[in-house]
Amino acid sequence: xxxxxxxxxxxxxxxxxxxxxxxxxxxxxxxxxxxxxxxxxxxxxxxxxxxxxxxxxxxxxxxxxxxxxxxxxxxxxxxxxxxxxxxxxxxxxxxxxxxxxxxxxxxxxxxxxxxxxxxxxxxxxxxxxxxxxxxxxxxxxxxxxxxxxxxxxxxxxxxxxxxxxxxxxxxxxxxxxxxxxx
Numbered sequence: 001x002x003x004x005x006x007x008x009x010x011x012x013x014x015x016x017x018x019x020x021x022x023x024x025x026x027x028x029x030x031x032x033x034x035x036x037x038x039x040x041x042x043x044x045x046x047x048x049x050x051x052x053x054x055x056x057x058x059x060x061x062x063x064x065x066x067x068x069x070x071x072x073x074x075x076x077x078x079x080x081x082x083x084x085x086x087x088x089x090x091x092x093x094x095x096x097x098x099x100x101x102x103x104x105x106x107x108x109x110x111x112x113x114x115x116x117x118x119x120x121x122x123x124x125x126x127x128x129x130x131x132x133x134x135x136x137x138x139x140x141x142x143x144x145x146x147x148x149x150x151x152x153x154x155x156x157x158x159x160x161x162x163x164x165x166x167x168x169x170x171x172x173x174x175x176x177x178x179x180x181x182x
Contacts (some may be wrong), residue, residue: 046102053077055102056125063088068099076102097122121144143168 011101046054047064053072057064057076064180070081077083083089085093090113098109104110104122111117120131134140143154149171150156156164161182167174 049077055083055099061087070099074101078102123147146170 003122034073038124044056044058045060045096046068047057047060048054049068050065051072054075055077055114065086066080067084067086069083070079072076073079078096080098081096083099083104084091093110093112097104097106097111097118098106099132104125106122107120108122109117114128114177115136116133118127118131120127121129123129124147127145128147129145130143131145132140132142137180138159139157141150141154141156143150144152146152150168151170152168153166154168158180162172165180165182167176
């Protein structure tokens with residue numbers, strides 16, 4: 001579940017949208033593969049904590065381990081708790097919230113060591129519903145999500161404070177009536 005976030009050049013609508021789409025795509029991939037993976041649970045790898053409680057892990061890494069503080073039902077993390085992801089002894093990521101049968105599902109907060117924070121609603125370990133992501137570069141998106149991408153009403157603020165507010169479709173800002181660049 002490692003994250004790779006980079007600082008990109010000065011703000012323009014195009015570079016800002018590229019950065020936002022890049023960050024959104026990376027976070028979605030990190031947090032778990034698309035909902036199609038959920039439909040085929042038997043094909044998505046899992047990782048277990050020291051008690052044998054599993055969560056889904058589509059991007060296994062060497063020396064990776066987890067720690068889950070909540071309940072384990074049917075061999076999977078289930079209910080409210082804290083899920084910590086480690087590489088070696090280094091805490092890389094933390095999810096504090098609801099899991100259902102090994103997937104982030106419901107309200108929860110994700111924080112990475114690299115400075116990314118998402119707080120909001122999850123479905124199949126992807127952002128889905130309302131939520132806010134704050135990136136290490138200072139950019140923020142607050143609004144509606146669908147399957148790990150901004151989708152619906154939302155506001156994106158670039159590191160320099162410039163803002164795009166309006167309708168988003170599959171992670172892309174759509175300029176139309178009611179949308180504005182501030």
